[in-house]
Amino acid sequence: MPRLLIRNVSVLVVPEQGECRIDDAQDVHVQDDLIVAITPTDAAGPEDAVIDGPGLLAVPGLVNSHTHSPMVMMRGAAEDLAIEDWFNQRIWPMEMNLTPERVRVGARLACAEMLLGGVTTFVDHYFHADQIAAAAIESGIRANLAPTFFSATDATGSTNKEMQAAFDVTRELGELHPRITASLGPHATYTVNDDDLRRTAEVARDEGFRIHLHAAETDDQTQASLDKYGVTPIQVLERTGVLDAGALIAHGCGIRPEDLPILGRYAGRTAVASCPKVYLKLAMGEVTPIKGLMTAGVSVGVGTDGAAVHNTLDVWEAIRMVALTQKQREQDAEWMTVDDTLRLAMRGSAAAAGLTGKVGVLEPGHQADVVLVDLNAPHNQPLHDPRAALVYSVRATDVVTVLVAGQVVVRDHRLTSMDLDEVVADARSLAHTLVDLSKGGSIQHYDP
């Protein structure tokens, strides 16, 4: 690929510590999939291809650090329900209807929504992950995919075929494409037994995968685990070797203070993804204890969870909810500052995706995952502080242009990789099949 120049943009710089800053009038030099240099702008640059950026702010491509992308197919179909009914009356019965085609159609729509909103990487946990990979590859987005599995419920104690099959999918996805990475995907500590978690941890360590799973989603789950087994879900993860192997823990709202030193021991290879819109909507009682986690050295990223509960895959919205709900949780308006929020969203989410050093910042040697944002619309003006705008007033529709791995995937608000009308029409035509409960049954039962 020839060199590409993003000319005369402002650039968001997110350091590991301290204040973020905006460097104005910069050129971002891209070669192949990499940022090779960022220099003061020079109108006489030699590059073959140029994206002109005056008036635009370049920010690192957003990372959605926990989602179930094909669940866009159930958007708005399970409202005003507590978590038990949400799972048992709607989602798990609906998921009896999953087919490879429906998953792929949903994943294509999800990739379109995310790319148009500046999301360049998503960390997914779902069934038929090969279909999600195909959609991601087609759309141009980057993805870390964990094929979901439960423990067998027949209690034979024999090898869990579903788990072995999921392991095989992870192995295949790991070799598939430069933009696709794979993780092992046990569903949760309450749906996968300790033996299977141990086996998962062994495979993770032996083959170099991370483990992405749900744990301590609510304090009720933590209490139930204590009541049944005498240990917290985080202690389950430790004793089964999951933390030692390296884990991305979704939600963690039920992480107790006594869990923090445990997580701290594995901080270098442990991350937590926080999706706070969901915790309010399901009235889960707590949000992720981010302050404690960060004090323990654990990386925290931001995600949307699936659109069957979050209703969007809008990571800007999720970022804003992290800032707002963390200030509320700690009763401290000076905590989770704009700078801290951007650092969590960029560096924290990259770590959650297992992609530190590759994505999350705009620096030479990193992947050219670049989002150009237009902050000139009235809702961001006057612009006293672009960093505050990114957290508190920006809209996903302010995203103008998106590059992933040096490829332009959104240009002037339009997807270049797929026919958006077709993507939406396909999802519409199949939507009714996903929410049809007439056949009965359920893929799982929520009783943590």
Place this chain on the structure above:
Amino acid sequence: MPRLLIRNVSVLVVPEQGECRIDDAQDVHVQDDLIVAITPTDAAGPEDAVIDGPGLLAVPGLVNSHTHSPMVMMRGAAEDLAIEDWFNQRIWPMEMNLTPERVRVGARLACAEMLLGGVTTFVDHYFHADQIAAAAIESGIRANLAPTFFSATDATGSTNKEMQAAFDVTRELGELHPRITASLGPHATYTVNDDDLRRTAEVARDEGFRIHLHAAETDDQTQASLDKYGVTPIQVLERTGVLDAGALIAHGCGIRPEDLPILGRYAGRTAVASCPKVYLKLAMGEVTPIKGLMTAGVSVGVGTDGAAVHNTLDVWEAIRMVALTQKQREQDAEWMTVDDTLRLAMRGSAAAAGLTGKVGVLEPGHQADVVLVDLNAPHNQPLHDPRAALVYSVRATDVVTVLVAGQVVVRDHRLTSMDLDEVVADARSLAHTLVDLSKGGSIQHYDP
């Protein structure tokens, strides 16, 4: 004006109780400023002017039931501060810089932002309200304006000239234009003394104005009032006659259970505006006790507060935050349902604006304040439930066309009434003057 037809739209119907619904394939007939009929669509309709709506959803124009519109000029200039520092270190010192011109420039930008996002009425509380009225009239938006005043701090006990001047502005605004209504605007129970509140209540009763003020914004304020005076701020409003005269109370997060029966006694002429993004951002400790207020029969609306803290005037965002934070507050995912949220946003906010029977629903005899929303973008698809989309996935940019009082003020996402580029440029050119603290001083001190 000739008759106008909005042809072949879906229409959101928000009844006083029970489920909201969507009536598909309707024609909305407008004459002058009124909706005169809503009928099944008929391609052979006789009207002179037609807006074609297939694929669009008509919803009542949104009401921003509490804001300080010119504060868009300070957007992003006071981040990560607790309420005391926010007032005393930033906002009140900045407001030393207010001039009629700067207020007007800010209000024009605010009106542009609101109209483009489907807000057709705003309920404002600010200084130089005549300038805000001018901006509202120019832009085509509807407004209820309360000129802000404090009690004199010189403790002479004489007639408060500032208050008298504010009363005169209210009187003038009340006669100015069919789209402008006026209220009396004492700032708050902690900045206006009981004598002045009594005088305000007398004027309100004698001349038929409502009173719009801040009260019980936080529980700390309520406790401070109890410590100093032995009564809650709501009790102050009762004993000064403010509740009897009819009040719109902003925020009310510090309303105590014992205040609810008091408010209930004046429920027919009392409303509370809730702006929850602000309560989280300032870590105020509580959100408005909406369940208790509604049980007491008090109307509750939704607002953004000023953009110096809310960062946007996006009422869709505010509506979503009401639903999320109320579920969280009550620890009940089945409370503040999609239907309840839409009812609060539409009927509740209209009541808060003092405009019940005029705006808030799409029904014959009501003002033709109509917003056409396009739910076909990927972030709303597939569309299992348009009502859920309006609460949980819609973006302000999904607003296509806006009518206020039968006039098209936004067409195909473009403001028809003002030159948006000029509006934004004017705000930009003056923005630095508002945040300049070099001259010192402050208009007020926060010490409730």
